[in-house]
Amino acid sequence: MLNTLNQPLAKPRQPNMYRYDEFDAQFVNERVEQFAGQVARRLSGELTEDQFKPLRLMNGLYLQLHAYMLRIAVPYGTLSSRQMRKLAHLARTYDKGFGHFTTRTNLQFHWARLVDVPAMLRELASVEMHCIQTSGNCVRNVTADQFAGATDEEIEDPRPLCEIIRQWSSLHPEFVFLARKFKIAVGACEQDRAAMQWHDMAVQVVKNAEGRIGYLVMAGGGMGRTPYVAHVMNEFVEREDILAYLEAVLRVYNQDSRRDNIHKQRIKILINTIGPEEMRRRVAREFDELKRMGTLQLPKEELDRIAAYFKAPDFETGLSDEMPDAGPDFANWVKTNIHKHKAPGYAIATITLKTPGQIPGDASAAQMDAIADLMDQYSLGEVRVSHEQNLILPHVRKKDLPAIYAKLKELDFASPNAGLITDIIACPGLDYCDLANARSIPIAQKIAKRFEDLDRQHQIGELKIKISGCINACGHHHAGHIGILGVDKKGVEFYQLLLGGSGAEDSSIGTIMGPGFGEHEIADAVERVVNVYLAERKDGERFLDTYRRIGMEKFKAAAYQEAAAA
Amino acid sequence: MAHHNQGLQMLTANRLRDGDVLYRKGDGWALFLADGEVYRDQASADAALAAATTELVRNEFVAPYLFEVREVDGKIVPVKEREIIRAAGPTVHRHTGKQAGQVHA
């Protein structure tokens, strides 16, 4: 029997990642039955929709424009091949044959039926997956750098801490009815690939002056109507104290946040109202109390025990560290989509789900199955999901890259555009989402096609476009070098441009340029903006750097120039 | 929007069990907008919404609301883009949804 690569079926590989023990398995199984009970009570009318809504949200189930949407957690963006095959199976069996990878590294199905969800959850539980707290006013999926455990840029793999936070926050009795959602990211590098500063709370693994590892904690970042970048809450929290510190932040938030205006209930609003200094003081008070109590102490043995699940795989030694020569197309792909791996002879390969004309972040069931085969054959059974809606094979041998690339071409996932202008982030938008004001996917497709030419893409260089269909900012438009926000102007879709945002370690909030552009003008406007950059840039500046140096004026004049002339 | 305003409305909701989009027709629901009832004055529109609201306790559908439509060349078309997409299906997956004749049942 052959796999999708026309090779003999390889034994599925189990990557080094967290594995459920009987307690975890029982937990998700009981949670599924609990939700099945809630569904039954809703269908019978014992629960009204108003009462049921927060319960279904806390199991990842939204009611959207056409159907229910189910959001499946991918903790810290890590999936095994077995899990990927299950997602493909669910897409085929319960949905319309595809899934969407999101900006929080989760997977969404857009055509779920309420009555099917308990069965879907049981299937997910069988492969150690769930939808717990992927929505609702609670602690959401904990995300991390997609290169974790593979890059040499990190102090250590952040994912063991992510897993510890995941467990601590799951059905935390005090924090399941927060004022709003609460998103946590964990990083361990100077390079921020997890958009930490845009999160409600983020933990960065750091070393102090004595070389001891601890955690820098920041809080108060967030997108939406009023974007904010996070403030540092504590420069150095000792390892054993980290859960106590996180609980302290959440406690202050739960107690002190407003509850009277849904637009003012994220922690970013609280911190900016009382000021970061006062927030730190309140958190410190709770933290000191928790430390004295000692119940949340995280012993080294426990951190080590969880970290052992994620230990580096046995990499082959004696491999050549040279990149194979497999033609110009392959070389182009390597230029953008390969990142240095910590082990000689290995590479980190990014599969951009962004072929110009495709729906950003979408994969069909067939593509998912093929990627599962690639995972088993070439990546020790493992894949990562990034917040940029791409997939990453974290541990591939350089000598296997040409074969991987050839297969990705067959799958139409071989676009050599990671980080380039066509590597666009876009939310599902008005095509799917009940909250949206405008469609985002066609705009992403239009712009990607406009800039399809690879030479031009390389001439432009790093340029991150992020598109949201509404102010909820699921497309992260505030953090785009070029951000696009869909708005509704008298029933017609318009698109506002923002410039100068960043979600990396140099995080900044994009500035709105001015009035919106129509659906048929927006790609032209983006092109004029890019042309200004090309004309004005100096000394290897990225778009973002040129914007930061020269400001909005010239970009704005160019963007509106032809719109005015028309 | 004033020049669109013919004063025509329809009533929509989602079926509880599968989320499928419904259009009010008489005392019941149709699966396609073309089969739904058009209310030609505010009083009948309000009455339809009120009736549907009392029926929420049947736990068959959720979130009923009125939306504007207009008549274009004898065809009923929603005024807002959102309702056009909701009635037809995603513009980026034309082979799915009601535009492709798919219903959820």
Place this chain on the structure above:
Amino acid sequence: MTKLIKSGAYAQDVYARVADDAPLPEGPVLVSLARFQKERDTLLARNTAVGIKLQASENPELLGADVNHFALIALEFPKFRDGRAFSWARMLRTRLGYTGEIRAVGDFLYDQVNYQHRVGFDAWEVPDHFTIEMFNRALTEMTNVYQPSTDGRITIRQLRAAARKS
């Protein structure tokens, strides 16, 4: 109509809920924070139990040193989405060392009872149709818990450690 569940069984509610401007009847009374602040000495001088009902926005630290004068502290859920009272209950039990009755009142769901129980509530004012069977089921839907809370329940981490030793 409502019933009182306390310590896992139906209980008689002996407290009279007294409006801010109504005269105080004989016997145990449940008053608002505003009323207590106005009539503290009168209320504490009576030879009968005083209960206080805190709104979701009212931090129990406002009770100051009086906290243990109350045999009952009722925490209001104005809308089930408002989860502040979970923190208030925890604060009462831990920081303030309160050992009296903490009662959940207002708009809350069956599905919140387990969380309330974990953070220190021990009484629930429930609608008429809410049975003891429902209450017990609410507490047992999830066998184990990941994180420590006010209830002192053994956590999954502790269970794992115990399993490893045996």
